[in-house]
Amino acid sequence: MKYDIILAGVxxxxxxxxxxxxxxxxxxxxxxxxxxxxxxxxxxxGAVQSHLRLSDTRIYSDLIPLGxxxxxxxxxxxxxxxxxxxxxxxxxxxxxxxxxxxxxDYPPLEEIFKEIRKAPVNxxxxxxxxxxxAGSIRAQNMVxxxxxxxxxxxxxxxxxxxxxxxxxxxxxxxxQNNLKxxxxxxxxxxxxx
Amino acid sequence: xxxxxxxxxxxxxLAAAHAGLTAGYSYPGTPASEIMEYLIRLSNGGENLLARWxxxxxxxxxxALGVSFAGKRALVSFKHVGLNxxxxxxxxxxxxxxxxxxxxxxADDPGMHSSxxxxxxxxxxxxxRILCLExxxxxxxxxxxxxxxxxSERFGIPVMIRLVTRxxxxxxSVSVREPRxxxxxxxxxxxxxxxxxxxxxxxxxxxxxxxxxxLKEYAEQSxxxxxxINSENNKLGVVVTGIGFNYFKEVAAKMPYEPSxxxxxxxxxxxxxxRQLLEKxxxxxxxxxxxxxxxxxxxxxxxxxxxxxRGKMDRSLPSSGELTPDAVSLALGLSQKKGLKVENFKIAxxxxxxCPGCPHADTFKALNEALKDFPNNNVFSDIxxxxxxxxxxxxxxxxxxxxGASVSMAKGGAEAGIFPSVAVIGDxxxxxxxxTPLLDAAYANTDMTVIILDNGTVAMTGGQPSFGTGEPLNxxxxxLGVGKDHLKVIVPxxxxxxxxxKTIKEELAYHGLSVIIARRECIQILGDKKRS
Numbered sequence: 001m002k003y004d005i006i007l008a009g010v011x012x013x014x015x016x017x018x019x020x021x022x023x024x025x026x027x028x029x030x031x032x033x034x035x036x037x038x039x040x041x042x043x044x045x046g047a048v049q050s051h052l053r054l055s056d057t058r059i060y061s062d063l064i065p066l067g068x069x070x071x072x073x074x075x076x077x078x079x080x081x082x083x084x085x086x087x088x089x090x091x092x093x094x095x096x097x098x099x100x101x102x103x104x105d106y107p108p109l110e111e112i113f114k115e116i117r118k119a120p121v122n123x124x125x126x127x128x129x130x131x132x133x134a135g136s137i138r139a140q141n142m143v144x145x146x147x148x149x150x151x152x153x154x155x156x157x158x159x160x161x162x163x164x165x166x167x168x169x170x171x172x173x174x175x176q177n178n179l180k181x182x183x184x185x186x187x188x189x190x191x192x193x
Numbered sequence: 194x195x196x197x198x199x200x201x202x203x204x205x206x207l208a209a210a211h212a213g214l215t216a217g218y219s220y221p222g223t224p225a226s227e228i229m230e231y232l233i234r235l236s237n238g239g240e241n242l243l244a245r246w247x248x249x250x251x252x253x254x255x256x257a258l259g260v261s262f263a264g265k266r267a268l269v270s271f272k273h274v275g276l277n278x279x280x281x282x283x284x285x286x287x288x289x290x291x292x293x294x295x296x297x298x299x300a301d302d303p304g305m306h307s308s309x310x311x312x313x314x315x316x317x318x319x320x321x322r323i324l325c326l327e328x329x330x331x332x333x334x335x336x337x338x339x340x341x342x343x344x345s346e347r348f349g350i351p352v353m354i355r356l357v358t359r360x361x362x363x364x365x366s367v368s369v370r371e372p373r374x375x376x377x378x379x380x381x382x383x384x385x386x387x388x389x390x391x392x393x394x395x396x397x398x399x400x401x402x403x404x405x406x407x408l409k410e411y412a413e414q415s416x417x418x419x420x421x422i423n424s425e426n427n428k429l430g431v432v433v434t435g436i437g438f439n440y441f442k443e444v445a446a447k448m449p450y451e452p453s454x455x456x457x458x459x460x461x462x463x464x465x466x467x468r469q470l471l472e473k474x475x476x477x478x479x480x481x482x483x484x485x486x487x488x489x490x491x492x493x494x495x496x497x498x499x500x501x502x503r504g505k506m507d508r509s510l511p512s513s514g515e516l517t518p519d520a521v522s523l524a525l526g527l528s529q530k531k532g533l534k535v536e537n538f539k540i541a542x543x544x545x546x547x548c549p550g551c552p553h554a555d556t557f558k559a560l561n562e563a564l565k566d567f568p569n570n571n572v573f574s575d576i577x578x579x580x581x582x583x584x585x586x587x588x589x590x591x592x593x594x595x596x597g598a599s600v601s602m603a604k605g606g607a608e609a610g611i612f613p614s615v616a617v618i619g620d621x622x623x624x625x626x627x628x629t630p631l632l633d634a635a636y637a638n639t640d641m642t643v644i645i646l647d648n649g650t651v652a653m654t655g656g657q658p659s660f661g662t663g664e665p666l667n668x669x670x671x672x673l674g675v676g677k678d679h680l681k682v683i684v685p686x687x688x689x690x691x692x693x694x695k696t697i698k699e700e701l702a703y704h705g706l707s708v709i710i711a712r713r714e715c716i717q718i719l720g721d722k723k724r725s
Binding site for chain 1: 196198223224226227306307359360362363364365366436438439440441442443517518519522529530531532533534535538539540541542543544545546547548578581653655
């Protein structure tokens with residue numbers, strides 16, 4: 001088994017928190033993983049991505065080759081498109097529909113969605129709406145992780161366990177909000193897929 | 194054995210702690226910052242070690258050298274260009290030698306994700322004639338760092354660990370071993386070894402040269418260098434270094450056969466093993482992350498008669514930027530897979546930018562307006578978040594070279610006739626390398642204006658402490674000889690815009706040295722404080 005994921009979003013959207021949960025759930029499941037991430041200058045409101053690889057055998061490369069990713073998991077629709085060339089033709093796109101507009105030439109949303117829908121497997125999720133419903137607008141990343149969990153070769157309870165670990169220092173309310181965000185994302189993806 | 198999820202940087206830090214580290218020193222810089230961040234976490238978490246941010250890399254290196262002199266184990270870490278700053282003590286510490294284990298971790302940034310060049314630190318190790326270990330995986334980062342302390346004490350020299358961004362900032366699980374204790378008690382270095390008067394230095398340098406044979410012997414038997422011969426196929430042999438090994442193994446799994454290869458992870462490199470591989474095969478491909486360091490050795494001037502040598506120098510692999518599995522795939526003769534394509538749709542770029550509410554933005558707006566009256570101005574800038582002032586919508590700065598260069602270049606520019614000649618530098622960058630050029634300018638009362646953006650932190654790398662901020666910074670600047678009349682403090686906020694423009698204009702017009710401190714806390718740090 002091998003499962004390669006491109007995580008995408010804008011600096012500050014919590015891509016690395018998604019990665020933390022998946023990494024630890026993979027370790028818990030006895031899988032090998034490697035996860036290359038971006039720090040420093042690129043984080044300041046710029047495009048950020050992380051290559052996350054899961055496998056039951058040793059992984060060498062930290063980077064996913066073009067055309068081999070099983071999934072693009074993105075917290076922002078324009079960022080989803082930026083990494084399309086990494087996706088296998090039969091790979092899954094799990095993308096937020098909520099735009100992060102901090103550039104003057106942001107393209108019309110409908111055109112972005114039209115392009116995303118060209119991927120044979122695509123799940124578009126209104127992460128902003130669901131995160132609000134869960135009680136925390138910042139929990140969009142966990143909404144998207146919940147949606148992706150439908151496809152991931154990981155157990156739901158392992159993912160939830162590390163959502164708790166990730167947020168426990170910030171108090172019980174935030175843990176609950178993020179678990180709810182995960183659940184709402186998961187349900188939304190199950191309905192669409 | 195315990196398994197832990199660690200960044201490459203963190204694997205190095207943990208290994209140093211487990212190797213019996215007494216003290217670690219660093220200056221922040223991507224992709225090396227997380228080494229010290231992790232050491233500080235370990236230290237706060239009860240590990241008996243000292244972990245310190247320093248004012249710059251040269252100071253960090255010298256502090257580590259002092260620990261080594263005292264017979265204890267020291268780590269110093271920074272990004273590749275930090276080694277330029279620390280080059281003086283680095284090169285000379287190979288001559289003094291190490292007493293307690295001294296390990297210098299340098300994180301190179303091929304592809305310049307967050308840097309102004311992609312220099313390859315293996316050349317520095319070669320230049321200093323010391324050992325360099327180059328891990329290919331997180332486990333090796335841990336294992337090699339532990340071994341590096343032993344090697345440093347065994348050979349009596351500093352040992353370099355060379356990381357690259359893709360390992361420094363990648364996470365994987367690492368098996369960790371039992372820690373050992375730091376060296377106990379003090380054991381001073383011998384004064385005749387550590388006092389580099391020419392008579393001592395000549396003897397010490399000869400000793401360093403005499404040791405090269407032992408270092409080469411180590412390379413031949415090191416488990417980190419692996420020669421694997423495929424006796425079924427002698428067409429292609431691969432010489433692969435650092436994380437190039439990962440891409441090679443990824444691609445080799447898809448080839449009809451795995452070519453013979455030599456994985457090189459220590460420098461000096463294992464010459465005999467290399468010769469064995471070269472003799473066996475008809476064609477050699479050299480894969481390395483960074484400059485074509487090994488490739489130049491292998492090619493020499495005349496190449497190897499009858500053999501084809503490929504690598505970066507013949508563009509079989511890209512000669513700049515990071516390696517990718519795709520580039521290595523092509524070099525090994527495999528075709529590239531095609532992913533989904535986005536056609537007839539322009540994906541707008543999303544470059545990094547100053548955060549909403551950033552004080553630098555208000556300073557740049559005021560500066561730009563003040564400069565309108567001075568068409569022949571030039572603004573020299575420096576390394577930090579504020580380098581983003583070079584991009585739209587600000588387009589406010591015209592240079593960025595290296596730490597502190599804004600102040601010295603503004604002085605040179607002023608002396609060449611630029612008026613007004615302006616330097617823009619952050620508080621931490623100023624403490625790092627801006628003080629000495631400002632002393633130079635104060636001594637000469639150069640006709641220039643220095644704007645210090647005092648946000649109280651090292652913002653770009655995640656908010657490490659700044660050494661020259663707030664009120665003490667004012668006194669420091671006065672102490673350098675800057676006149677009180679032309680030392681101004683402004684608060685960069687939209688409501689102060691008109692007043693700030695006026696202050697800046699007055700100082701630009703003044704024919705002599707002015708310093709303006711634009712002081713407001715980094716918006717990220719302020720947010721973090723409010724959240725906690």
